[in-house]
Amino acid sequence: MARAVKARLQQISERVWVYGHDPARLEPAVGLVLTGEGWIVVDSGNSPTHGLRVFEACQTIKERPVRYVINTHRHFDHVFGNQAFRGATIIASRRCQERFARNLKDDWAPERVQRWLREAVLSKVPTLDPDDFERLRPVPPALGFEGEMTLELGEVPLKLFPLAGAHSDDSIGVYLPRERVLILSDALYFHEGPEARFLKLLRLLDYLAPLEVDVYVPGHEAPHGRATFEALRAYVRELAHGVKALLRRGASERDVLDALPFDKRYEGVSFLSPRLHRRLVQAAYRELSLWH
Numbered sequence: 001m002a003r004a005v006k007a008r009l010q011q012i013s014e015r016v017w018v019y020g021h022d023p024a025r026l027e028p029a030v031g032l033v034l035t036g037e038g039w040i041v042v043d044s045g046n047s048p049t050h051g052l053r054v055f056e057a058c059q060t061i062k063e064r065p066v067r068y069v070i071n072t073h074r075h076f077d078h079v080f081g082n083q084a085f086r087g088a089t090i091i092a093s094r095r096c097q098e099r100f101a102r103n104l105k106d107d108w109a110p111e112r113v114q115r116w117l118r119e120a121v122l123s124k125v126p127t128l129d130p131d132d133f134e135r136l137r138p139v140p141p142a143l144g145f146e147g148e149m150t151l152e153l154g155e156v157p158l159k160l161f162p163l164a165g166a167h168s169d170d171s172i173g174v175y176l177p178r179e180r181v182l183i184l185s186d187a188l189y190f191h192e193g194p195e196a197r198f199l200k201l202l203r204l205l206d207y208l209a210p211l212e213v214d215v216y217v218p219g220h221e222a223p224h225g226r227a228t229f230e231a232l233r234a235y236v237r238e239l240a241h242g243v244k245a246l247l248r249r250g251a252s253e254r255d256v257l258d259a260l261p262f263d264k265r266y267e268g269v270s271f272l273s274p275r276l277h278r279r280l281v282q283a284a285y286r287e288l289s290l291w292h
């Protein structure tokens with residue numbers, strides 16, 4: 001166990017480690033911040049067992065209490081490990097807190113959550129181990145914040161700020177200015193649904209660009225540097241310009257899809273793929289055509 005835990009740990013700055021993601025088990029990356037007064041954990045894992053492994057990972061590095069857990073958004077794979085961090089204060093955006101509370105009265109109610117898990121998760125991801133979710137009891141964030149929040153513990157400042165709109169409406173980012181680390185979680189993963197917006201993704205990338213960051217930590221891939229972030233931004237900007245130019249000439253959605261095939265230069269940049277490209281072109285067309 002201990003060796004497996006260690007193998008997934010990656011130190012990305014003086015005080016920050018990442019407990020790496022595992023796509024087979026739908027386990028997102030978790031950020032671990034070591035301060036003079038204990039640990040701050042960013043996201044808690046997708047199950048009680050994952051949460052316990054994250055806790056163990058911290059203790060392998062340094063035996064200190066976990067003081068805070070930050071939930072970047074309410075998707076189950078980022079919050080179902082909360083119960084493993086007894087004694088820690090769980091922090092999230094107010095909206096995440098509200099959504100969580102609503103889920104607890106519905107799908108995540110104690111008598112319903114196992115059924116929800118079976119129907120909505122385990123049946124769709126057969127590689128998940130049902131044992132990891134035994135004794136699951138979703139623990140909601142105790143502390144919700146509106147807008148931005150600065151958290152300082154043991155002389156390590158963290159800035160928490162909204163990154164909503166491209167993935168979910170309650171997403172936040174966690175920025176450690178002294179470490180030059182930005183924990184993005186899923187915020188830039190375009191999620192097709194009523195909450196997702198192509199133009200939001202464009203704005204989020206422009207908004208994040210001036211931050212001084214050496215390491216970005218996305219939710220479901222390895223941490224990456226500035227070059228990947230800039231490539232992703234260039235891709236999204238090019239797509240927006242391309243769609244706008246075609247709209248000015250009265251192109252239909254079909255014309256736009258034909259005229260803007262996936263540029264192979266961007267293959268493998270973060271989450272980009274030909275399939276996602278198609279969805280992004282369609283979203284860009286629909287949203288930008290409102291302005292033309």
Ligand SMILES: [Zn+2]
Binds near residue numbers: 073075167168186
């Ligand atoms: Zn998510």
